[in-house]
Amino acid sequence: MNSTNTPVRWGVVGLGWVATDFVAPGILKSPGSELVACLGSTPEKTRAFAAKFNVERAHPDLDSLVRDPQVDAIYIALPNALHHAAVLAAARAGKHILCEKPFAIKTEHAREMAQACREAGVVLRIAHQIRLDAAVVRAREIVQSGRLGRLAEISLERASGLGSRVSWRNDFEQSGVMYDVGVHLLDLIQYVSGRRFVEVAAFTHPDRRKKLPDDTMTVLGRLEGDCHALAKATREVGSAENNLIIEGEQATLITSPLRFAKEHVVTVRDAQGSTAERFPVISAYDLQVQAFETDVRGGRSLLPDGEDSLYTVAVTNAVVQSINERRIVPVAA
Numbered sequence: 192m193n194s195t196n197t198p199v200r201w202g203v204v205g206l207g208w209v210a211t212d213f214v215a216p217g218i219l220k221s222p223g224s225e226l227v228a229c230l231g232s233t234p235e236k237t238r239a240f241a242a243k244f245n246v247e248r249a250h251p252d253l254d255s256l257v258r259d260p261q262v263d264a265i266y267i268a269l270p271n272a273l274h275h276a277a278v279l280a281a282a283r284a285g286k287h288i289l290c291e292k293p294f295a296i297k298t299e300h301a302r303e304m305a306q307a308c309r310e311a312g313v314v315l316r317i318a319h320q321i322r323l324d325a326a327v328v329r330a331r332e333i334v335q336s337g338r339l340g341r342l343a344e345i346s347l348e349r350a351s352g353l354g355s356r357v358s359w360r361n362d363f364e365q366s367g368v369m370y371d372v373g374v375h376l377l378d379l380i381q382y383v384s385g386r387r388f389v390e391v392a393a394f395t396h397p398d399r400r401k402k403l404p405d406d407t408m409t410v411l412g413r414l415e416g417d418c419h420a421l422a423k424a425t426r427e428v429g430s431a432e433n434n435l436i437i438e439g440e441q442a443t444l445i446t447s448p449l450r451f452a453k454e455h456v457v458t459v460r461d462a463q464g465s466t467a468e469r470f471p472v473i474s475a476y477d478l479q480v481q482a483f484e485t486d487v488r489g490g491r492s493l494l495p496d497g498e499d500s501l502y503t504v505a506v507t508n509a510v511v512q513s514i515n516e517r518r519i520v521p522v523a524a
Contacts, residue, residue: 202228205268305497339439350431
């Protein structure tokens with residue numbers, strides 16, 4: 192555990208656009224963190240990243256980085272199928288871990304990863320940073336207050352950028368909008384509602400049964416307490432709403448677009464009228480770095496841990512099974 196006066200020393204594994212454009216700048220902005228080591232898919236990428244961010248320790252392989260005594264925590268942003276091996280290696284080396292979503296592709300891998308970190312006594316958090324958005328946090332608080340009454344239905348939509356897929360993102364088994372965006376929605380619905388998915392039905396375009404990465408995903412689910420949920424993720428819509436709607440017996444909560452907006456608004460409408468609260472937009476990636484620092488220092492942030500994300504992986508596996516079998520699938524606990 193780091194003291195409150197000692198910065199968390201980060202090593203970054205996987206130097207794609209999320210790490211380069213968002214997480215690394217977030218680490219550099221925070222007085223509670225230092226970016227000290229990196230590893231990319233090629234020596235050229237590693238050197239370029241190290242030069243751009245003035246990183247002294249550019250490593251040749253994963254084993255070298257996880258064994259670096261100057262590294263306290265590792266941010267894993269590798270291709271999705273490589274999360275499993277990287278988390279296990281970091282846990283064995285005693286490093287705290289912030290792993291990109293999806294936590295894992297297979298439920299059995301997620302279980303093994305969570306157990307390895309628990310036994311090693313290291314902090315494990317998964318990068319569902321949208322949880323930290325002030326509007327999302329407030330929506331959760333309102334739901335937990337009971338103001339909406341019994342929850343009847345939750346609808347959540349989110350769009351990603353357009354453009355062609357390259358490299359490993361053409362591999363349907365580890366990519367597609369389901370893993371790029373959809374897993375965020377499955378996590379957020381459970382986080383905001385405080386209820387887990389019980390069963391799901393889903394389909395995609397292109398159809399994943401054709402072994403193509405999907406660009407649009409729709410999931411209909413039933414949560415605990417018989418609350419219904421609708422999750423829509425797409426990279427084919429240029430001007431999606433990107434909003435959250437939570438409907439209860441006593442009131443309905445509606446957010447303004449939670450992406451590509453300058454401010455976020457949470458509105459609650461009931462029989463007496465409506466009230467609105469406004470929140471400035473702050474980089475969720477910056478908040479994620481600060482949240483992880485809190486966890487390393489013995490606090491507890493809103494980021495999900497391994498046990499929490501293990502269930503989200505199980506939900507995602509049920510979604511894949513539903514797509515493949517064209518039926519409603521229960522979520523395996």
